Amino acid sequence: MANLQLSKNACQLLLDGETYEMPVYVGSENEKAVDITQLRAKTGYITLDSGYANTGSCVSSITYIDGEKGILRYRGIPIEQLAQKSTFVETAYLIIYGELPNREQLKRFSNLLTQHEMIHETLKHHFEGFPPTAHPMAILSAMINAMGCFQPDPMGTGDQFDDTVARLLSKVRTIAAFSYKKSIGQPFIYPNPDFSYCANLLHMMFSVPYREFGPDPDVVAAMNLILILHADHEQNCSTSTVRMVGSSQANLFASVASGVCALWGPRHGGANQAVISMLEEIIKSKMDVQEYIRRVKDSKNEIKLMGFGHRVYKSYDPRATILRQTCEKLLAKLGIKDPALDVAKGLETAALSDEYFISRHLYPNVDFYSGIIMRAIGIPLNMFTVMFAIGRMPGWIANWREVNDDPKGRIYRPRQIYTGPTIRDYVSVEQR
Numbered sequence: 001m002a003n004l005q006l007s008k009n010a011c012q013l014l015l016d017g018e019t020y021e022m023p024v025y026v027g028s029e030n031e032k033a034v035d036i037t038q039l040r041a042k043t044g045y046i047t048l049d050s051g052y053a054n055t056g057s058c059v060s061s062i063t064y065i066d067g068e069k070g071i072l073r074y075r076g077i078p079i080e081q082l083a084q085k086s087t088f089v090e091t092a093y094l095i096i097y098g099e100l101p102n103r104e105q106l107k108r109f110s111n112l113l114t115q116h117e118m119i120h121e122t123l124k125h126h127f128e129g130f131p132p133t134a135h136p137m138a139i140l141s142a143m144i145n146a147m148g149c150f151q152p153d154p155m156g157t158g159d160q161f162d163d164t165v166a167r168l169l170s171k172v173r174t175i176a177a178f179s180y181k182k183s184i185g186q187p188f189i190y191p192n193p194d195f196s197y198c199a200n201l202l203h204m205m206f207s208v209p210y211r212e213f214g215p216d217p218d219v220v221a222a223m224n225l226i227l228i229l230h231a232d233h234e235q236n237c238s239t240s241t242v243r244m245v246g247s248s249q250a251n252l253f254a255s256v257a258s259g260v261c262a263l264w265g266p267r268h269g270g271a272n273q274a275v276i277s278m279l280e281e282i283i284k285s286k287m288d289v290q291e292y293i294r295r296v297k298d299s300k301n302e303i304k305l306m307g308f309g310h311r312v313y314k315s316y317d318p319r320a321t322i323l324r325q326t327c328e329k330l331l332a333k334l335g336i337k338d339p340a341l342d343v344a345k346g347l348e349t350a351a352l353s354d355e356y357f358i359s360r361h362l363y364p365n366v367d368f369y370s371g372i373i374m375r376a377i378g379i380p381l382n383m384f385t386v387m388f389a390i391g392r393m394p395g396w397i398a399n400w401r402e403v404n405d406d407p408k409g410r411i412y413r414p415r416q417i418y419t420g421p422t423i424r425d426y427v428s429v430e431q432r
């Protein structure tokens, strides 16, 4: 495995009076890990690590995060540089293929995305099976899985990989826009091959027959930024799900569809929707931000400050820093006065000076400001997590490929400590 070094210092484990040696590996950023793959075979013990907070489930060369220092890099390139200089399509290429594309590669990739932007007309009829109230994340997951049935090679093996990737990355945007149109009862708007990736997404969502939505370049740029910032984030819940499903050699479409489901929940990608609901509730009830913070801190209430806290970041999430600046600029440019922004800034100030949040290292995460930007763009609340899913697609694809390209790759299959009843006899229903 490239850049994975075996350390001179092995780990010594003293267990039941015996000493065992386990190898230590070091990654390219000096991250260290004890290799416990032989632990059970040698000792009969397993490790217990609820929520995998301390488990390295894989070796990966895609994304690097240092949560203590607030660092995020895709293939070595800092997120701040990509946010300022790149496009989502270019960043997607970087994440999937490992290098920034040259001019010719970028053109070819963009052309492939355009070539595959339509969905099969038969697939379009699948939308009719969903009620208008269906959540777009349910539709997205189901349609991505169904899309696999229409692909010549859903595994994307060999030289089919580029084509399969382009189909998925391009069509997911069309499906997302169609699911929105379905939810509001409007006719589907077909993609326009002359538009950029993000402009096309907004066009399919907001144009209506005979009236084309010509998005403001700043709105397109904001959409582009949101997708770049969500493009990958190493072993989060949804990406680990994609890897786990992919490890059974399920095809790319099935694996990514499961990632959409994992992303949906409010602890993960659903938090962007939950943040806006929280801000609206505060505004509607005219509650003081300090009072809301007091309620969050009172464990009896079982409420979290949504958009705050992260398993890995123990300082400011670098994506939240970028989004806060963009949020302020975009709202000013569009002349929007959103009270949610004032409440969010008030909550942030109150939380960052409060001992509860300071001692637990809780800072705003990517979801804290992204929802206010999406609202300013006109994206409805139930589509927020869908936008996240479109953005995360390159990361899911790259991680799926890593799993499938690893000749020594094994099926993901953790162990457990069983705490149920010990052996007992079956009792017939008459005797129970």
Ligand code: ACO
Binding pocket: 051, 236, 266, 267, 268, 269, 271, 296, 303, 304, 305, 306, 307, 308, 309, 310, 311, 312, 360, 362, 365, 366, 367
């Ligand atoms: N508000 C209030 N308290 C919090 C918050 C929060 N947002 N997040 C964590 N805490 C508290 C916990 O209650 C716990 O307190 P305790 O030590 O007194 O029990 C402590 O901080 C540690 O939190 P954990 O739950 O152990 O952290 P974990 O790493 O398991 O969870 C998570 C991380 C799920 C993101 C959590 O911080 C959370 O629920 N945040 C709100 C939802 C959210 O914004 N999710 C989006 C994350 S980013 C993403 O997925 C794109």
